[in-house]
Amino acid sequence: MNDRPSSIVPPDAARAERVGRYLDTLTKPPGSLGRLEALAVTLAGITGEDFPRVTPPGVVVFAADHGVAEEGVSAFPQAVTAQMVANFAAGGAAINVFARRLEARLEVVDVGVAGELPQTSVVHDKVRHGTANLAREAAMSRDEARAALAVGRRAAGRAAEAGCRCLIVGEMGIANTTASTAMLAALTGAPVAELVGPGTGVAGEALAHKRAVIEAALIERAPDTADPLDVLARLGGLEIAAMAGAYREAATRRMPILVDGFIATVAALTACRLDPALRPYLIFGHRSREPGHARALAALDAEPLLDLDLRLGEGTGPGLAFPLLEAATAMLAEMATFAQAGVDDRAER
Numbered sequence: 001m002n003d004r005p006s007s008i009v010p011p012d013a014a015r016a017e018r019v020g021r022y023l024d025t026l027t028k029p030p031g032s033l034g035r036l037e038a039l040a041v042t043l044a045g046i047t048g049e050d051f052p053r054v055t056p057p058g059v060v061v062f063a064a065d066h067g068v069a070e071e072g073v074s075a076f077p078q079a080v081t082a083q084m085v086a087n088f089a090a091g092g093a094a095i096n097v098f099a100r101r102l103e104a105r106l107e108v109v110d111v112g113v114a115g116e117l118p119q120t121s122v123v124h125d126k127v128r129h130g131t132a133n134l135a136r137e138a139a140m141s142r143d144e145a146r147a148a149l150a151v152g153r154r155a156a157g158r159a160a161e162a163g164c165r166c167l168i169v170g171e172m173g174i175a176n177t178t179a180s181t182a183m184l185a186a187l188t189g190a191p192v193a194e195l196v197g198p199g200t201g202v203a204g205e206a207l208a209h210k211r212a213v214i215e216a217a218l219i220e221r222a223p224d225t226a227d228p229l230d231v232l233a234r235l236g237g238l239e240i241a242a243m244a245g246a247y248r249e250a251a252t253r254r255m256p257i258l259v260d261g262f263i264a265t266v267a268a269l270t271a272c273r274l275d276p277a278l279r280p281y282l283i284f285g286h287r288s289r290e291p292g293h294a295r296a297l298a299a300l301d302a303e304p305l306l307d308l309d310l311r312l313g314e315g316t317g318p319g320l321a322f323p324l325l326e327a328a329t330a331m332l333a334e335m336a337t338f339a340q341a342g343v344d345d346r347a348e349r
């Protein structure tokens with residue numbers, strides 16, 4: 001797997017335990033704020049702070065194209081990737097709306113869009129002009145996969161240095177549910193039939209075709225399933241690699257990470273296979289409608305915060321879940337203790 005020692009330190013278990021005990025002194029029956037209390041404990045462990053802060057959040061959206069789009073596996077044409085980057089730059093996409101609500105720092109990174117992008121507000125860190133068609137050849141080389149991981153690390157580093165205290169990572173890349181499904185099948189051994197889904201909306205014969213393309217690619221690319229970098233290079237995407245790199249950098253900096261839907265969770269699984277020390281830094285925003293998401297979450301033993309039937313990506317699930325993290329930290333910092341409020345802390349028997 002990874003030949004280098006991890007740069008990620010484990011969360012601060014002693015602090016997490018102390019915060020858990022403090023929560024029981026606040027004016028509520030112990031445990032009555034349920035998963036919000038667990039979130040507060042998790043955030044204390046990750047940040048190493050008694051009163052963790054998660055604002056402002058940083059949202060990074062990685063955009064890249066996929067050669068496999070030419071196989072007709074998406075309901076939308078490849079050109080939509082670049083068109084959506086223009087939409088992100090103009091502020092009109094769903095993630096722009098949610099990021100504004102959160103007063104988040106939003107950065108859009110071109111890690112591999114097929115064409116040249118004119119937008120000056122987009123970070124241009126292109127590794128190559130889209131991946132090769134994974135149905136015919138490896139999507140990229142190992143060096144390109146490493147370069148895309150480094151693009152992600154740089155982006156998370158910029159968010160941290162700009163003062164962001166929580167990282168939300170999104171993606172845009174037409175056909176990336178095909179790449180993600182192929183990667184997930186390789187990483188888990190699950191049958192493609194259980195994982196493949198509509199993505200942007202393919203159904204019927206087109207969905208059967210998408211499944212056949214993925215099944216054939218798994219046989220023909222024959223990735224070494226014990227080597228996550230090999231899976232990423234043969235079947236993956238540049239934005240998927242960048243997401244994995246961003247997660248790792250954020251964890252190195254002890255930033256909590258809110259993970260999005262299907263594609264983001266496959267990137268998270270890949271990153272955890274590269275370095276298992278990442279796992280405790282990941283908080284899962286929502287359960288996607290994409291059928292493979294359940295399997296990806298199970299592989300990470302993850303229970304997401306929300307289930308809103310979303311199937312979009314871009315970082316929208318975490319954009320909606322972030323207020324729960326904020327509420328958990330505010331609850332911890334602002335609630336009165338039984339002693340402060342003069343409330344009797346003994347339950348009647």
Ligand SMILES: Cc1cc2ncn([C@H]3O[C@H](COP(=O)(O)O)[C@@H](O)[C@H]3O)c2cc1C
Nearest residue numbers: 074076171172173174175176177199200313
């Ligand atoms: C207008 C539009 C905006 C999007 N924003 C995210 N996606 C999502 O859909 C794509 C994956 O689905 P598939 O594999 O079927 O192509 C990705 O770009 C993902 O981010 C979008 C897709 C479209 C069409």
Ligand SMILES: O=C(O)c1cccnc1
Nearest residue numbers: 199261262288311312313
């Ligand atoms: O769950 C997701 O992230 C997703 C699902 C379908 C299409 N795009 C993204």
